[in-house]
Amino acid sequence: MPDKIYVVLDHNQGRIRNASLEALAMGQQMAAQTGKEPHAVVLGGNTSALAQQVAEFQMSSVIAVQHEMLAEYDPDYATAALMAVLKSGQPQIVLFAHTYQNIDLLPKLSAALRKALVTECVGFREDDAGRLVFIRPMFRNKLNADVTVQSDFPWLISVQAGAFSADSLIKGTAPVINESVDLTSVQSKRKTVETVQAAKGKVDLTRADVIVGVGRGIRKPENLQILRELADALRGEIGASRPVVDNEWLERERQIGSSGQTVNPKLYIACGISGAIQHLVGMKNSGCIVAINTDANAPIFNVATYGIVGDLTEIVPALTKKIREANG
Amino acid sequence: MRIIVCMKEVPGRDTRYEVSDDGRWIKDNDLSFEISECDEYALEEALKLQEKHGGEVVLLTLGTERAEKLMRKGLAMGAGKGILIQDPGQQVSSPLAVASALAEVLKKESFDLVLAGTQSDDFGYAQTGVMLAELLNLPHATIVMEIKADPAGRKLQALREMESGWFQRVEMSLPAVLTIQAGISQIRFTPLKGILMAKKKEIRRVELSSLGLSLDQIPRVEVQRVYFPEATRKAEILQGDAETVAASLVDKLRKEARIL
Numbered sequence: 001m002p003d004k005i006y007v008v009l010d011h012n013q014g015r016i017r018n019a020s021l022e023a024l025a026m027g028q029q030m031a032a033q034t035g036k037e038p039h040a041v042v043l044g045g046n047t048s049a050l051a052q053q054v055a056e057f058q059m060s061s062v063i064a065v066q067h068e069m070l071a072e073y074d075p076d077y078a079t080a081a082l083m084a085v086l087k088s089g090q091p092q093i094v095l096f097a098h099t100y101q102n103i104d105l106l107p108k109l110s111a112a113l114r115k116a117l118v119t120e121c122v123g124f125r126e127d128d129a130g131r132l133v134f135i136r137p138m139f140r141n142k143l144n145a146d147v148t149v150q151s152d153f154p155w156l157i158s159v160q161a162g163a164f165s166a167d168s169l170i171k172g173t174a175p176v177i178n179e180s181v182d183l184t185s186v187q188s189k190r191k192t193v194e195t196v197q198a199a200k201g202k203v204d205l206t207r208a209d210v211i212v213g214v215g216r217g218i219r220k221p222e223n224l225q226i227l228r229e230l231a232d233a234l235r236g237e238i239g240a241s242r243p244v245v246d247n248e249w250l251e252r253e254r255q256i257g258s259s260g261q262t263v264n265p266k267l268y269i270a271c272g273i274s275g276a277i278q279h280l281v282g283m284k285n286s287g288c289i290v291a292i293n294t295d296a297n298a299p300i301f302n303v304a305t306y307g308i309v310g311d312l313t314e315i316v317p318a319l320t321k322k323i324r325e326a327n328g
Numbered sequence: 329m330r331i332i333v334c335m336k337e338v339p340g341r342d343t344r345y346e347v348s349d350d351g352r353w354i355k356d357n358d359l360s361f362e363i364s365e366c367d368e369y370a371l372e373e374a375l376k377l378q379e380k381h382g383g384e385v386v387l388l389t390l391g392t393e394r395a396e397k398l399m400r401k402g403l404a405m406g407a408g409k410g411i412l413i414q415d416p417g418q419q420v421s422s423p424l425a426v427a428s429a430l431a432e433v434l435k436k437e438s439f440d441l442v443l444a445g446t447q448s449d450d451f452g453y454a455q456t457g458v459m460l461a462e463l464l465n466l467p468h469a470t471i472v473m474e475i476k477a478d479p480a481g482r483k484l485q486a487l488r489e490m491e492s493g494w495f496q497r498v499e500m501s502l503p504a505v506l507t508i509q510a511g512i513s514q515i516r517f518t519p520l521k522g523i524l525m526a527k528k529k530e531i532r533r534v535e536l537s538s539l540g541l542s543l544d545q546i547p548r549v550e551v552q553r554v555y556f557p558e559a560t561r562k563a564e565i566l567q568g569d570a571e572t573v574a575a576s577l578v579d580k581l582r583k584e585a586r587i588l
Contacts (some may be wrong), residue, residue, distance in 0.1 A: 151547030246511025
């Protein structure tokens with residue numbers, strides 16, 4: 001049997017998640033580099049339309065696993081189904097998107113299989129010995145690490161959003177293969193009571209051309225005023241990183257990041273934001289990013305167009321003044 | 329309720345990292361350490377549950393003797409006792425190995441709930457808590473932002489966070505394992521009285537070797553080297569005082585970025 005890479009795809013409301021398409025792109029690249037065969041895997045209650053969404057990409061097959069108990073995510077059912085699929089296909093590498101669902105699922109699968117899991121992979125390469133090396137962030141996104149897996153196959157890998165691009169997927173035609181799984185002996189340990197979305201407010205940051213992002217670095221809510229003045233001068237909106245919202249200094253609807261909104265304004269000014277991954281995934285595709293932070297090593301500077309190392313309580317009022325002068 | 333809180337120590341938030349000469353790790357001989365942020369929120373949540381339902385909060389840590397200091401802080405906040413799995417050689421860092429050690433200890437303890445952090449501030453694997461649930465064959469939920477416990481009814485409801493502002497309320501029986509997200513509540517102030525009482529509370533040491541684990545048999549992830557990442561955009565750092573950088577930036581936004 002040739003060596004295989006499986007890419008397990010997540011979906012939401014009938015669409016394959018973009019983060020999963022990015023994992024698929026990594027799978028295609030890994031296949032090209034290592035000579036292993038790439039296969040996509042889709043689990044769900046009704047998989048035919050989902051499988052068709054990815055059958056247009058170059059892959060050895062799309063494995064569609066349909067079962068009524070897979071219609072909604074449940075860790076016990078998903079683990080059992082994946083264990084069966086991995087047992088029958090025997091892939092060496094299994095890629096997943098690093099979604100909140102997979103934070104809930106993959107370590108359980110890893111422990112059940114007794115195999116290793118590399119989370120938040122942002123890249124890979126082969127070393128001189130031909131060993132696969134995975135790259136992942138550490139220490140609050142300040143450093144990267146090269147890691148290797150000491151384990152029999154399969155190796156489980158989750159791929160950080162934004163590390164690969166769905167645009168780089170190579171088109172083709174992949175045969176769809178239906179695989180059935182027997183889940184009759186599965187006992188779920190938890191039940192879903194309700195699924196709710198936080199109340200949608202009036203603020204739609206996805207439409208803003210300019211956003212001033214507020215982070216923990218403002219230190220106290222009284223400093224919000226200078227940031228509001230900057231946003232006003234730019235005719236922009238205020239956005240927030242998670243800690244500011246958790247402190248209730250700004251409304252949750254202004255949160256930007258994996259738990260909140262994803263934005264791509266023409267201009268994003270990140271004030272006192274360190275650059276944790278969960279925030280970056282929500283704004284790093286902005287046209288122009290300005291970072292203001294007292295810490296020259298803050299990861300935000302890795303995605304910024306312009307950077308200012310300094311105290312925002314001094315920089316921001318000076319900036320507001322200059323903008324107002326420039327506008328006349 | 330008897331609640332176990334898994335906590336670990338990590339380099340402080342403001343650490344200026346330096347890579348060691350061989351490139352394999354960071355220079356960690358002169359760092360100040362903190363409780364990993366999500367773990368501290370897990371402890372706060374445990375203390376709130378204790379206030380509401382009575383019972384005891386027990387800290388569980390795997391680390392060197394240096395971890396004792398932060399465990400005392402947890403005891404000062406209100407935990408009743410601690411268990412320190414001693415790993416002086418820092419042999420155990422891969423999630424399945426850590427979870428296996430924690431599981432061996434907890435198999436001998438009675439408890440209603442285990443709270444762990446969703447993700448740590450050093451390795452950041454976000455795996456250990458969930459693996460622990462699987463090894464103990466217990467229900468779990470992750471990225472939890474709210475807990476409603478019903479100890480008499482032997483169940484709880486947890487609100488788990490999903491992408492883009494969605495949340496899901498799930499129900500499970502006790503005992504259970506939950507991984508807690510930072511920001512679930514506000515961390516309490518540690519009272520001076522607490523610090524004094526903490527000195528008298530018990531921290532039981534457990535030797536890693538007594539747990540019967542064959543560490544080299546456990547599948548693991550190994551860090552080969554660490555380094556500062558290359559910037560995806562090469563930020564132009566503007567120099568000067570506030571007035572100068574402000575003028576500089578406005579100029580660049582007009583002429584280069586063509587935004588203003």
